[in-house]
Amino acid sequence: MSFTDPRLMAESLSRVVAGRVEEFVVGVGIVDSVMVKYASGEISVTQSWRDYVVHVYIAKDGKISMSTYTTSDPGEAIKTTIPLIDKLSPSPFYAPLPQPSGSPLSSVDSKIREASLSGDPGSIVEEVDVRGYGNVAGMILLKYSRNHYIGSNGLDMGYEVTKFNGYFRAFKGEESGQWAWVSTAYEPRLALKSLEKAGELASLCYSLPKVKVESGKYRVLLSPMVAGNLLEDVASAASAGSVIMGLSFLQGRKPGDVIASEKLTLREVPRAENMPGIRGFDDEGVATRDKSIIERGVFKGFIHNTKTAKLMNAESTGNAGWLIPRLFNLEVDPGSLREEELLEALGSGIYATNNWYTRFQNYLEGSFSTVTRDALIIVENGKPSGCYRRARLTGTLPKLIENIEELSRERWPIEWWEVRTPTLLPHTLISEMHVTAGAML
Amino acid sequence: MTGFQELLKHVEAILAAGSSYGEARFHSIRGLTLLFLNGSLIGASTSDVTGVAFRAVYSGGLGFASTSDLSSEGLRGAAFRAVSSAKASSLVLKRGVAMGPSPQGSARYSVVEAKPLEDVSVEDKMRIVGEMVKSVDLKKDPMRVTNYMVVYSETVEYKIVVNSEGARVESRIPRVSIFYNISASSGERRANRWNSLAASGGLEVLDKVKFTEEFQDDVNSLYINLVKAGDPPKGRMDIVLAPEIVGLAMHESVGHPSEADRVLGREAAQAGLSYRVEYRDEYIGSPKVTVYDDPTIPGSYGFYLYDDEGVPARRRTLIDKGKLAELLHNRETATVYGVESNASARSTDYRSEPIVRMANTYMAPGDYSFEELVEGVKEGVYLRKYMEWNIDDYRWVARYVGLEAYIIRNGRLEEPVRNVVLEVNTKEFLSSVDAVGRDLQFSAGTCGKGEPSQPMPVWMGGPHIRLRGVVVG
DSSP: OOOOOOHHHHHHHHHHHHHTTEEEEEEEEEEEEHHHHHHHHEEEEEEEEEEEEEEEEEETEEEEEEOOOOOOHHHHHHHHTTTTTSSSOOTTOOEEEEEEEOOOOOOHHHHHHHHHHHHHOOTTTTTTTTGGSEEEEEEEEEEEEEEEEETTTOOEEEEEEEEEEEEEEEEETTTEEEEEESSSSSHHHHHHHHHHHHHHHHHHHSSSOOHHHOSOOOOEEEEHHHHHHHHHHHHHTBBBBHTTTTOOOOTTOTTOBSSOOOOOOOOEEOOOOOOOOOSSSSTTSOOOEEEEEEETTEEEEBBOOOOOOOOOOOOOOBBBBBSBBOOEEEEEEOOSSSSHHHHHHHHEEEEEEEEEEEEEEEETEEEEEHHHSSSSSETTTEEEOOOOEOOOEEEEEEHHHTTTTEEEEEEEEEEETTEEEEEEEEEEEEEEEEEEEEOOO | OOOHHHHHHHHHHHHTTTTTTEEEEEEEEEEEEEEEEEEEEEEEEEEEEEEEEEEEETTTTTEEEEESSSSHHHHHHHHHHHHHHHHHHHHSSSSOOOOOOOOEEEEEEOOSSSSOOOGGHHHHHHHHHHHHHHTTOOBBBBEEEEEEEEEEEEEEEEEEEEEEESSSEEEEEEEEEEEEEEEEEETTTEEEEEEEEEEEEEEEEHHHTTHHHHHHHHHHHHHIIIOOOOOOOOEEEEEEEEEHHHHHHHIIIGGGGGGHHHHHHHTTTTTOOOGGGGGOOOOOOOOTEEEEEOEEEEEEEESSSSSSTTOOOOOOOEETTTEEEEEEOOHHHHHOOOOSSSEEEEEEEEEEEEOOOSSEEEOOSSSSSSSHHHHHHHHHHHEEEEEEEEEETTTEEEEEEEEEEEEEEEEEEEEEEEEOEEEEHHHHHHEEEEEBOOOOOEEEEEOTTTTTTEEEEEEEOOOOOOEEEEEEE
């Protein structure tokens, strides 16, 4: 494979498809990335990738087939899988590809591009030197992707984007803190800030007495790490795909319904320049637009591609996904209090700084349970008074967003294991959440 | 396809550049997925993820690079990047990485398909799965199945692993899986059940995993939960757990914390740590509890005979009659512990470094029948299926919420109860096991770990077991 231009590759591959089927889109990504992973305060491995990723959508007589190739000869692979379309039955999801309406939108940082292309993380290892931070684990990712889409609907657009993403988990004794960041720009300060935040949380917990949390209802302050995880699930529930699959607590809701606290405005922002999900057009070629999913507590509408829009008698929101709509970037509007003021507003309660393993007992009711990890700080009269580990937060997403009392003015750009969509968001104060006691070893 | 000789050429180049260890893996996964919603085929997708991964160790620095560009130039570039990454890492290391002595395999093996995937047309696969889906009785008045999604998936994984220490292993493993989610409601109550059935092999897997029976049984479980079940009991009581929950618990509370890389902190910022970092007792369970992880079970979803570092696989004993036993190792972690690797290095695809993973984790069966387990309970609960679970990153406190459960009264199964919550720490769980059934069964799962994420096929298993005096509710 000798292509270095995704447009040339997409053109070449579209010639393989054109004429064989009625409708198609070929999407090509040439993706270079380098990742430094840390464990026990030092580099555990440095990894680099060069991938040619080809996505092909084809439709014929109402039948739909999609393919993904990360292989040295995608042209040959496409030829062998095109006949598959004739063997399928028509899909109730089928809708014709729309006329392209978007325009390219890119966000490239030259320093990330050069590091990614070379596979050498370069100066980031020195600029974010973990050696003074004790027992630290984490990762730094530098990624550069070049993408181009060509379709039978006249789609012929590409974009480039860089990504600077990572997280650190710091340990002090048995206590830990974790923080993440994401950006399209090379901003070592974000990585250093995450390193410091992780260290601060670990040190704070280390210095505080261990206090057992009794099971019950509490006022809870969610860090952007935790709120990012749970609000991403809220945004996913607004995907028409989730509704159609029977996996959404928003099933039956209509635009205009009040579903959350008026403090909450949750937006899907594909055009945010500093977020790596940036897109000017979606996978069908429809123009993306920044939009509210929830605005001051009011549900504004579902996220659609042309297929789900047809099924639900709506308009595409520019969020294709060829079969299921997708989220590009998320943003939560800031509140009015500074973080310290928010801690004071919490009064007595719990500050959950990180979580993982969110599981749904029931998607239709949005009932979830999630496990706190890292610093779980007990707050009394607005001041940290103790620390605990491994409690659970349980509840339902509808109640969670109803119970948002206040948000911080400061916002953090987060993406990590438990927050898959790049999300800019503040600390979030919840007036009442159920907490079940965890246990120390 | 990139063959042994081509890969070895690049391993030699890695060594020639000053590395103490070189490794190359050609890794190809081809797949077909069929997605059904409410009985209709929504679409099909195919995939071909093929490329080569290289690893190099240079003065203690570990470098990894991969590419899907299989031209000589592309492979040379990736091998070079692996070395340069290792060199860069070596400059800032305190301890570094070493690959200690380990047996290395030289073998070629493949999973035999009774009904080879290639011999069955896509139309026939659609028809077979479609007929299975249509044969299920969804009518359970007053419950209504509001949505059901079925995803048929098949993959053929082909690998060549070579390294500078003699490993020469070629393998071919086909796998078939069926994933489904059923959403149902009755009046104001709503619930959903998802399930995953999978094994290695050809299309015969569809019969082996009993898709239709499982699906039907899950519809019945939703009906029991939504229509028949009463409020769950609370308090300390005996509990009989079904194999699907025992298997999950063995995976989550025994398998994961036995991964040596977690104990060493290599996964600390991702999948987390392990109670085995801090836990100092020799014993963690009752003498009834023995837990294995065994990649060599024929037909299993987690099957392999050599790991991705070329080490011959064997059964690993994680808990032996209640006593904590061996950890799961790759060569890097085994070296730290001064033992030989027990062949736990697995990688999802060519883009993934081999890290410590489970294969098929299960509690060894005992000699009780299900009836005997229940007969021995004066007052308690039988938890047959779960609908939600989670666990902290030390793998210490797990929570399971029952989809289908029954009260046990005076040794007899009585009325169903919904949403029974079992929240218990690992030692309480394993120590309270007083009887183990003989009906070993496995469930399929896709285990998550690594950065970038490496979903991995596994089985999780166990028999029915009885726990004495645990807190429910």
